[in-house]
Amino acid sequence: MKAKAKDFKYVCIIHRMASSPGSNASLSCEKTILSENCQAKKSQYSEEETFYMNCRAAYLAVFKSSLENIKSKEQLCLVLQQAGRNPSQTTVNQYWTPQTTTLNFDDFCNILKKEKPATKTELLKAFLKVDTNNDGYILHTELYKILTMRGEKMTVEEVNAITKLADVNSNGKLDYNKFCKLYMTTNEQCRKTALEKLEVDSRLRRQQFGSQVETSSERATTPISNPSSRTTRKTDHKPAPKRGDNRTSSRPSSAQSCKASVSSTVSMGTSSNTNSELIEPNTVKDWQCAQSKGCFFLEQDGEIITHKYKLYLPQKSTVYITIKPLNLSQLEDTKLRKTSPWLSVDTALYVLKENESQENLQLVSFTEARNKEMFMWKGELGPGIYWLIPFTTGCRLKKIKKQITGEAKLVYRDEDGELALTKEFKAALSDIFEMIDLDGNGLLSLEEYNFFELRTSGEKCDEEAWTVCKENFDTKKNELTRQGFMDLNLMEANDREGDPSDLWVTLLSLGYNKALEMTEACPFVIDIYAEKCKPRIKAVYLEAGSRQLNRAICKSVVNQGDAKVLDSGESIIVYTYKSDTRITSVIENKSENKVVIHVNNEQSKNCVNNRGLNIFAVEVAPKSMMVCQHVLPLKEQEEWIYNCVHSLVP
Secondary structure: OOHHHOHHHHHHHHHHHOOOOOHHHHHHHOOOOOOHHHHHOOOOOOOOHHHHHHHHHHHHHHOOOOOEEEOOHHHHHHHHHHHOOOOHHHHHHHHHHOOOOOOOOHHHHHHHHOOOOOOOHHHHHHHHOOOOOOOOOEEHHHHHHHHHOOOOOOHHHHHHHHHHOOHHEEEOOEHHHHHHHHHHEEEEHHHHHHHHHHHHOOHHHOOOOOOOOOOOOOOOOOOOOOOOOOOOOOEEOOOOOOOOEEEOOOOOOHHHHHOOEEEEEEEEOOOOOEOOOOOOOHHHHOEEEEEEEEEEOOOOOOOOOEEEEEEEEOOOEEEEEEEEEEOOOOOOOHHHHHOOOOHOOOOEEEEEOOOOOOOOOOEEEEOOOOEEOEEEEEEEEOOOOEEEEEEEOOOOOOOOOOOOOOOOOEEEOOOOOOOOOOOOHHHHHHHHHHHOOOOOOOOOOOHHHHHHHHHOOOOOOOHHHHHHHHOOOOOEEEEEHHHHHHHHHHHHHOOOOOOOOOHHHHHOOEOOOOOOOOOOEEEEEEEEOOOOOOEEEEEEEEEEEEEEHHHHHHHHHHHHEEEOOOOOOOOOOEEEEEEOOOOOEEEEEEOOEEEEEEEEEEOOEEEEOOOOOOEEEEEEEOOOOEEEEEEEEEOOOEEEEEEEEEEEEE
């Protein structure tokens, strides 16, 4: 019965929509039809642009600007309803904790990426589980019993709001097929209403962002990565002929009236595998060393999750810090070896000094020098606690649509009818074990296993469960062996009688595709050498990029980059940092007002950026700075030219 109540959560959604403060808009929006012009524009949007445009439309249906913060749990619930989510109280509490004071537009976008709207199929499936007669109807008496007594309980008055919907109720029964149709129609019409408002309101239209570049055959191979959460609308194109190119420019019309602009052009040679004088000195081999592995994981929404570390130094010492992708393809059986696309992913490590608190971190440096796939830093550190935050630009670790011809087989039955793991799945599990064995001792501690559990199930294994695990699977020194890890996965397969669904959940969350290729993760290894003391490194978190990392990136670019003033008041400054392998731009807004900066990369050659857009715009809050974009060479063996125009939009 508990499962039925949980599955019935989708039913509760319709009431929340009907009883929310935006209910009048929900009812009136059924009468709204988008203009043909709007529909034509919509068809041009990419999937990502459409998502962010819908986010912005929903947000601006509640707030005056995307810079305005969500300041209460009630506001969060309302704006999620406007986006068609209609969350349960449990869901709202997940994002608005007792420690939460505000959420911004980016937070809102991230929530929408995680909380997918219910589909008609899901709704019908939930109803079918409580339709005992399988006739398409549910008695009101049963409906009252389920919604007021189980799961997230509703009041009688709230249930009455559902049973009084004339179009879907008759003779004391709910026609849930009509109910689902009404729900989906109302959601769609609400979305259209918000988009229509965004289109016709000139004030809001000036706040919109970006344009995905028109892709010619010349640039069709340029990869597309996660766009900025500020990207919303594709604007009309105007011709802008270029030498040797008669393509239509995708420069937004708003850029034609920009107040001021600055252009940055950097010609780069081929990216050498070794671009620095800092090569590993022979003396380092005699220094004391600490090592830890970790991984960048790509989320469905394009966000990157990674381990974060604390470094402990007992005394002042010269240190040598490196980070590089971890090569897992060392199997003797060549048939089982998989390609390692993550070996080309750019990596970096930012070193921050902890002072009075975790919130007060001071940038020390970052791994800027390069030797092949390894990035390094050498310097002197005083005694104390340091934070090591891994970073990748997102230019190369991104969603790639690859046609998978067939799903890899994970388990089979042997001659005795017993379940066994296939060689291919064992090879993948061996790589996973290597990846999650953070200290590299060939065993999994409870702490290491819990990072694995948090990534794959969102839960931790407590001491009691770990004791049971050790009693049933092979362990050594109270830690799980590689064979024990294999047997644990075999047990999971047996629990499901050979159904690999749960095994695939684990694999997909770790970056594997259905061909057992790791395409959406990048394992890495960090080495710390200290000349005068024994360093200690410990993985502390597994989470998305933090504010500390963003501040560190901005500060490093401001300290080392070239600065160009964008306005006459010298309050808008564009900083451009260049290394042999990466270009990063940061925009600082010293004024009292928000500004919109239009960014055009169309003249760049052999470049790929983390936004996946050649033309876009960013909104910079007052008295703040933000990362505009990261740029890498598309093909490292060829020369590349970074040519970017930043323009201030009035």
